[in-house]
Amino acid sequence: MSLTLYNSLTGKKEPFTPLHDNRVGMYVCGVTVYDRCHIGHARSLIVFDTLFRYLRHKGYEVTYVRNFTDVDDKIIKRANERGISTKELSEENIACFYEDTDPLGILRPTHEPRATEHIGEIIRLVKTLEEKGVAYEVDGDVYYAVSKFPEYGKLSKKNIEELKSGARIAVDERKKDPLDFALWKASKPGEPAWDSPWGKGRPGWHIECSAMSMSLLGETFDIHGGGKDLIFPHHENEIAQSEAATGKPFVRTWVHNGFVNIRSEKMSKSLGNVLSIQEILDRYHPEVLRAFLLSAHYRSPINFDDTYLESNRVSVERVYKTLQEVDGWLSEAGEVAGSDAELPGEIAELSEEVEAAMDDDLNTPRALGALYPMIHKLHQLYQAEKASGSPNRARVHAVREKVRELGGLFGLFQSEPGAFLETQKGLDKKRISLSPEEIQAKIDLRTAARKARDFKTADAIRDELASQGIILEDGPEGTTWRVK
RNA sequence: GGCGGCAUAGCCAAGUGGUAAGGCGACGGUCUGCAAAACCGUUAUACACCGGUUCGAAUCCGGUUGCCGCCUCCA
Structure with a gap:
């Protein structure tokens, strides 16, 4: 069996074959480090992390590059507002990036280049474009002449003429054409600046990805990914820059993930509904978020709602309860x-x-649709073996290991079951007003009542706790509680 | 206006020509003082609507309606 990927460039699913035997080069547009990560970043990160994991599972040797954009207008603006340098701001947000994303089980890419560390390559690339006559300088700015690249629009399927007529951008008089975009920007006083053939300046928006991807992966590489919104203009411009410079195809397969909507609305700063990763991890174990984000196909939009997260929480929790039970039984035998x-x-x-x-x-919903029943079967097998006179633990163990292996493709079910359940329970407890001591006191009262067969009192206590979201479970070893 | 996408049970979501995966919920059962948890079982004559192609369509074609995305910074 071999992997098939939808290629945004051709609009078709294609069998995936690396350019160089079994080595795969993959570049994914990372984040601009001017703020914390939100759930949209989480989706992109998790989708490409899953692709990375799966490519490795298929036996490919993957060089995965994901950049940090650490110089751009938004960073400069934010740094100025806070009275710190762009360097300080990006360092701070890169630390936040890991703080937000490490818990999600995002594997570290092979390379995580930063734009400011590749200024040399960027300048060389701009210089090449200028020499080839597709870029021109105006007062220290360098622009890309879109009209010199006949294939412009091939990724986003846009027509250059229509783009020109429909241009909504205020036309910069210095550009020869409204569609031309900046490769290099002259720095204003107080802005980060590097020496260049065009004077002190900084890179434009799109050039860093062309420069870093080609320098780390070669002039043509296998996979380039990012959010759907990057198709135009970002990726379209990357193609124009790279292919005009090298005369070679830039990327073989373009992969784009869909958006996260928040309660059926587009997530945006103006609607004030940007949901940070932190807000979710305050309430749910990271694997719950992963399970949720992988529950829709990566190209479809996914709608965030508390009920969907809760539904996934129940699913993942049940899996871990099963695994805990099975692991406990398996370990009895050493x-x-x-x-x-x-x-x-x-x-x-x-x-x-x-x-x-x-x-x-990468049809994760379909794949998960097979993995969940597998865990169900594991439980049945375990129960059957446990009940038999001569239990075959090796057989149960083999299935359990299969679950671990397949879960690893999604970054799911890799935790120690007890640890997962404790973590989630700890988060749940933060949502209730009663202290564990107060709850335990009520449970003790109820236990006494039950012993006296005063079920009326016992049930009243249980109902009272239930009204506060606390569910009691009477087990063979006494009563435990959990948060609904 | 241009380009693109989507519409499947109470909810989420696969399926893209051969007669509707899976998850959550709900309901019934086992267990329990009763519950909860767990387990077992049930849960779409049917895929927005109207035509067409076909032996056969949720799946292909045409049309209608509704929703959404991109075209501007954005994962």
Whole structure:
């Protein structure tokens, strides 16, 4: 079986074949570090993290590059507002980036270049474009002449003439054409600046990705990804810059992820509904967020709503409850030898379905639709073996390991079950007003009442706690509680 | 206005020519003093609407309606 990916450039799903035998070069547009990460960033990060994981699972040797844009208008503006340097601001936000995203289980890319560390390559690339006659300088600014690149619009399927007539941007008089875009900007006083053939200046918006991707991955590489919104103009411009400079195809497969909407509305600063990763992680274990974001196909829009997160929480929690039970039983017998026991037929089929789904343009909802039932089957198998006179632990162990392996494709089910459940429980407890001591006192009262067979009192206490979102569970070893 | 996408059960979401995956919820059962949890089972004669192609369509074609995205910084 082989991987098929939807290529935004051709508009079709295509079998994926690397340019150089089994080595894959992948570049994904990262974040501009002027603010904290929101759930939209999380989606893109998780989608491409999943692609990275899957490519490696398929046996490819992947060079994954994800940049940090650490110099641009927004950063300069924000730094000025706060009275700090752009360097300080970006360092601070890069630290925040890891703080927000490390818990999500995002694997570190092979390279994480920053624009300011590649100014030399950027200048060389702009220089090349100027020498080839597709760029021109005006007062220390350098612009790309879009009319010199006949294929402009091939990614976004836009028509240059229509773009010109529909241009909504205030036309900069210095540009020869409204569509031309800045490769290099002359610095104003107080702005970060580097020496260049055109005087002191800084890179334009799009050039850094062309320069860094080509210097780390070569003039033509396999996969370039990012959010759908980057198709135009960012990626269109990257193609124009790169291909005009090298005369070679820039990227073979363009992969774009869809947006996250918030309660059916577009997430935007103006609507004030930007949802940070932190806000979600305050309430849910990161794996719940991962499960939610992978529950829709990466190219479709996904709608955020508390009920969807809650639904995924229940699913993931159930998986871990099963795993905890199974792991506990397996460990009773000490070390179980190997995991090479043959998988039951149903499990093997589901396992193949997971892979087939992932091969089909990373269809994570379909893949998860096979993984969840597999855990269900694991539980059934465990119960059957446990009840049998001569339990076959190796068989259960093999299935359990399969769940771990396949979960790893999504960054799910990799935690120690007890740790997951404790973490989620800890977050839940922050949402209620009663202290654990107060709850325990009520439970003790109720236990006494139950012993006296005064069920009326016992039920009243249970109802009272339930009204505050606390659910009691009477088990063989006493009563425990959880937050609804 | 241009380009593109979407419309599947109470909700989320796969399926893209062969007769509707999976998850959440709900309901029934086992268990329980009763619950909860867990487990077992049930839960779309049907895929926005109207035509057409076909032996056969949720799936292809045409049209209608509704929603959304991009065209401007944005994951």
